[in-house]
Amino acid sequence: MAPRVTPDQRRRADAERNLAAIIKAGRECFGRNPSASMTEIAQAAGVGRVTLYGHFSSREELLEAVLHDTLTHAQQAFDAAEPQSGTAADALSRLVRASWQVLDGCLGLRAAAVLTFGESGVRRRHEVMLGRVDALIGRGQDEGDFRTDLPRDWLVATTYGLIHLAADEVAARRLARDDAGRTIEATVRAALAIPHGRG
C-alpha cells in the first residue's frame, strides 16, 4: 500500500518547494540587477505575488534571506578550501579565490545588499567568515608567513576590503572579470607579506 500523504504534509511540501524556488530566483534576479522587484522575482520563481508575500512580507526581508543563503554557501566554499591545510599564505589564497568565485556569481546581490543594509550592515553579516579569516591570519603571523608590524584586525579588514573592492571595480567595468581572481590574490598576498628586508 502506498504511504498516505495528508493534505497538511502536501501543503508543507509545496511551501518548502516554493520557498526554495523563491530564494533561487532572488539570487538570480538580484545577481543580475540590484533593483530587481518583487514582481520580477515572483515571476522567475513561478509563484504568484500572494505566495511570495506569504513567505516574505517585504523586499528587504527577501533580500536578507537571499543574502543569508548566499553567505551560507560562501562558508561552505571556505570549508572546502581547507583553511587549516598547508601554509597560511597558500590557504589564504584559496579562501580569497573561493570568496571571489561566490561573489562573481552575484555582484548585483552585493550592490543590492549595500544599498539596503549599508556597507557596515553587509560587513556585519560576514562576521562568521571574518572570524575564519582572522584565525587564519593569526596562524600565518605565528608561523612567520604574514607581517606582524600591522594590527591583525587591519589585515583582516584589508583582505575583506580588497575582495569587495574588486567586486565593485568589476561591476563598474574598471577591472576585467577574468582578471579579478588573480588580481585580488596577488594584492592580498603582497599586502600581508612580511616587508622586504625584515624578519
Added chain:
Amino acid sequence: MAPRVTPDQRRRADAERNLAAIIKAGRECFGRNPSASMTEIAQAAGVGRVTLYGHFSSREELLEAVLHDTLTHAQQAFDAAEPQSGTAADALSRLVRASWQVLDGCLGLRAAAVLTFGESGVRRRHEVMLGRVDALIGRGQDEGDFRTDLPRDWLVATTYGLIHLAADEVAARRLARDDAGRTIEATVRAALAIPHGRG
C-alpha cells in the same frame, strides 16, 4: 573721505560671510555627526534657518557644497605634497599621508556623503584626485618603483580603497586613529611594490 559702501555691496558682503560660516559649520557638524541636521548647522553658523535655506534649498545641496569645499582643500594638500618630486614611492606615501590628514578631520562627513551619494557617487567626486594618483602610479611603473603585473586602474583603486577603508575602520573603532597614517602608508606601499624576486 571714506569710500562709500552701497546697500547692495553690504548685502553681498553679508551673504558671502554667511556662506563661508555655513560651509565651515557644515564641515564641523557633519565631521562630528553624519546625521547632523540643518537646524544644528544653522545654529553652529550663527545664522537663521531662513538664511541657511536661502543659500541651500536642501540638506543634500549643503552636503554637496561642504564635500566640494573639503575636496578642494584635499587637492591643495595633494599639491603641497609635491607628487612630482623624488621617487614615486615616496611621493605616493606623502599623498597617502596628506589624504589621511584631511579625512581624519572629517570622518563623519565621509559617512554622510556615502549615505547620501553612495560609495560610487563619492568616488566620482574624487575623479580629479584619482587622476593625480593615476599619473603618479604611471610614473612609478615607468621608473621601476611599482609593480606592472597588475592593471594600473586596479592599483589606483587599491590606493583609494585602502585609504577609505582605514577611515571606515577608524570610525568603527577597529583601527586606532593614531595608528592609521602609518598603517595605510605601509599597506599601500606593500600592495604596489614589485613582488619579491621579480625585476
